[in-house]
Amino acid sequence: MTSLPLISVDPDARGRRPAMPPRHLADLDLPGRQALVTELGEPAFRAKQISNHYFGRLVRDPERMTDLPAATRERLAGTLLPTLLTPVRELACDDGATRKALWRLHDGSMVESVLMGYPDRVTVCISSQAGCGMACPFCATGQAGLTRNLSTAEIVDQAVYLAGVAASGAVAGSPPRLSHVVFMGMGEPLANYARVVAAIRRLVTPAPEGLGLSQRHITVSTVGLVPAIRRLASEDLSVTLALSLHAPDDELRDELVPVNQRWKVSEVLDAAWDYAATTGRRVSIEYAMIKDVNDQPWRADLLGRLLAGKLAHVNLIPLNPTPGSRWDASPKPVEREFVRRLRDAGVSTTVRDTRGREIDGACGQLAAAEDRDSDPRAATA
Ligand code: SAH
Secondary structure, eight states, rough: OOOOOOOOOGGGGGGHHHHHOOOGGGSHHHHHHHHHHHTTTSSTHHHHHHHIIIIIOOOGGGGTTSSSHHHHHHHHHHHHHOOOOEEEEEEEEEGGGGEEEEEOOOOOOOEEEEEEEOOOOOEOOOOOOOEEESSSTTTTHHHHHHEEEEEHHHHHHHHHHHHHHHHHOOTTOOSSOEEEEEEEEEHHHGGGGHHHHHHHHHHHTTTTTTTOOOOOEEEEEEEEOOHHHHHHSSSSSSEEEEEEOSSSSSSHHHHSSSSGGSSHHHHHHHHHHHHHHHHHHOOOEEEEETTTTTOOOOHHHHHHHHHTTSSSEEEEEEEOOOHHHHHHHHHHHHHHHHHHHHHHHTEEEEOOTTGGGGGTTTTTTTOOOOOTTTOHHHHHH
């Protein structure tokens, strides 16, 4: 059995001092930006002006903020717009509708984000931590452990950057405006709670303070950190919660999602139903279909009994086998039978598309590491 990962709502609270990046305007709300700008001897309205560039027009480069006097630009850029993400590589597949960006952070850590265009919407999948401490054995990110939490602005900047890519018309056949954000990249968002919640506030507050996305279009995916789910329900936010269940029974979930050793299936589902009741939002239940591991008909029936009558939707994810993994995706007929049994139990169920597989940009494949820079598949994608 995989050992239990160290759980803390915010690992930094234990007194570790990871190399967090410099402060950026996206770390602050508008009053905070105004206070800082005033401290720098500039009129407070500059905060709005610079915020409008960043969130309203998706301009991240201070050099392009030409309505600001050069001296002001220089002074404010250094304090409010330090470079947080340096693109290392951008890969596209699905005829350009899926793009993965690999970033280097100020301390050399690497994270990834994915932009997915659909006819009616544009979604970005963003990372909340460099690495992940949750140790799910089928997930590529989980294998290397946690490097550090991302700052609020490092999280937000991924969305702003990719919103700019979408706005440039790069995603053919999709609307130009970013509409959805899912916290399904690297990391466990609820283990970086305060920064993730601040990032959500930036994403949903209208411009110029934030990006102005709909709360309903933000999805936070979690392994099931029960106290943090309950805390999220008490925020004045109603984002969609996705729960990575992957097994309906504790024996198997203890292995697939090791945090289950701390919070059992029944506890995590109770927290999810309370979340649904408080926010009125249907909870998304994530279930990676792993051949001969969690895909048996009896497990579909058990899952159906747990979810019937609840405000829930099941998202089955065909397993993306990670390098060296002993596991594979369930065969299609097995998957179809699983879906049939869930639907027969009255549970709404869909199978997730497998966008980005060829560029290692699909669920659970995000595992940026410098030694993968020489991966020949990446060079040819
Ligand atoms: N830490 C969060 C976000 C992780 S990524 C969480 O666990 O929810 C989003 C989803 O992809 C999770 O449901 C995760 O379990 C799933 N996933 C991870 N590795 C996968 C893989 N190899 N194949 C399919 N899904 C995977």
